[in-house]
Amino acid sequence: MQDPLLNLAGYLLRRASSAALAELNARLAPLDLRHADVAMLMLAEAWPGLTQSAAGRVLGIQRANMVPFVEHLERRGLLRRRQVDRRSQALELTRSGRMLLKRARRVVSAHEAALLGRVPPGLRPVVVPVLTALWQGGALRDVQRRVRGPSAG
Amino acid sequence: MQDPLLNLAGYLLRRASSAALAELNARLAPLDLRHADVAMLMLAEAWPGLTQSAAGRVLGIQRANMVPFVEHLERRGLLRRRQVDRRSQALELTRSGRMLLKRARRVVSAHEAALLGRVPPGLRPVVVPVLTALWQGGALRDVQRRVRGPSAG
DNA sequence: GCTAGACTGCTATAAACTATAGCAGTCGAT
DNA sequence: ATCGACTGCTATAGTTTATAGCAGTCTAGC
Helix, strand or coil: CCCHHHHCHHHHHHHHHHHHHHHHHHHHHHHCCCHHHHHHHHHHHHCCCCEHHHHHHHHCCCHHHHHHHHHHHHHCCCEEEEECCCCCEEEEECHHHHHHHHHHHHHHHHHHHHHHHCCCHHHHHHHHHHHHHHCHHHCHHHHHHHHHCCCCC | CCCHHHHCHHHHHHHHHHHHHHHHHHHHHHHCCCHHHHHHHHHHHHCCCCEHHHHHHHHCCCHHHHHHHHHHHHHCCCEEEEECCCCCEEEEECHHHHHHHHHHHHHHHHHHHHHHHCCCHHHHHHHHHHHHHHCHHHCHHHHHHHHHCCCCC
16 A cells, blocks of 8 residues: 555645755755745846735735735835835835846756756756646736736635 | 746645645534644554654654644544554544544545646646646655655655 | 725734753663 | 664744724716
C-alpha cells in the first residue's frame, strides 16, 4: 500500500507550494525581503498609482491586513503612499524600492528557473497553463476587472 | 502593462494552493474537519501502525506540532495512540474515525474533481506529474525512506 | 442639492499554522 | 555500559489569514 495522498492534486499543490515558498523566502532572506514584499513591489512597479485596496484585491490580501503590510514597506523606504482621494492612497516605489526590486527580481528569476528545472523538459511549457487553470480566479482577463473596481470579490 | 506576477510559476502555485485549500476546508466544514485532519486520517488508514513521528515526517509536520494535532483527533475519538515502544506511539483509526473518513473521502473526491475540472481536458493527465515534479522532495521513492527511518529530512 | 449605499483606510482581535529550543526518557550499536 | 540518535512533550514566538466594526469619503439617483 502506498501513500494515497500522492495522487491528490490538492495535496500535491499544497506541498509543492509550501516547499517552493520556503525556498523562495530563504533565497530572499539576504535582501531582508519576504515573498509577499516582492509581489507588492513588482505590482507597484507594474501599475504605478495603484491604490492600496486595489493592490490588496489583486494580491488576495484583505484591506485590514494591507495596513501593517504596506506600513512596513513604507517604513523601510521602499514604497510611498500618495493621497489620491481623501480616502484612497496610491502606492508607488521609491528610488531605493526600485533598486532593491532589481536585485529581488534576479533572485526570483533564479527561483523560477530552479522550479522549472525540476520538471521534465517536455512538461515545462504546461506548468504555467496548468497552474493558471487550477487557480480558478486568476485568469488574465479577471485582473483588469479587479484593479479597476471592486465587486469582483 | 499586464500583471507580471501571472507568469511566475511560484506565484501561481501559491495562489492556486491557497484557493484550493480554502475551498477544501469549506467543503469539509460540515464534517468539522480541516484538510490536515483528513490527510492524517487517510495516512493512518493507509499505514496502520504508523508512528506519530513518522506520520509527522510524511506530512511535513514537526514533532512538536504533532502533539496537539494528534491529541485533538484522539479527543474526538477518531484516532487512537498505541504504545509501540516505551517512546514511540503508533497511530490507528478508531471505528468512528474510519466512518468519518469514509465521508471525508467523498468530499475530497468531489474537490479533486472540481480542481481537475478547471483544467482543459488535454492538460488533465499532466496535472499530477507536474505538481509532483514541482514538489521536489515528494517523489514516490522518497516516501518509503521517510516512513521507515529519519535522517531523510 | 441631498441622501443612500458602496467604498477606503484603519483598529482590534482571534484562529491557524509554522518554527525553535530544550527536556526527560528510550533505543541501538559498539 | 555507554554514546549518539531518536521520541514525545512543553513552552513560546512569529506568520499568515480572517472577522467585526468605525469614521470618513465618494458617487449615483432622485
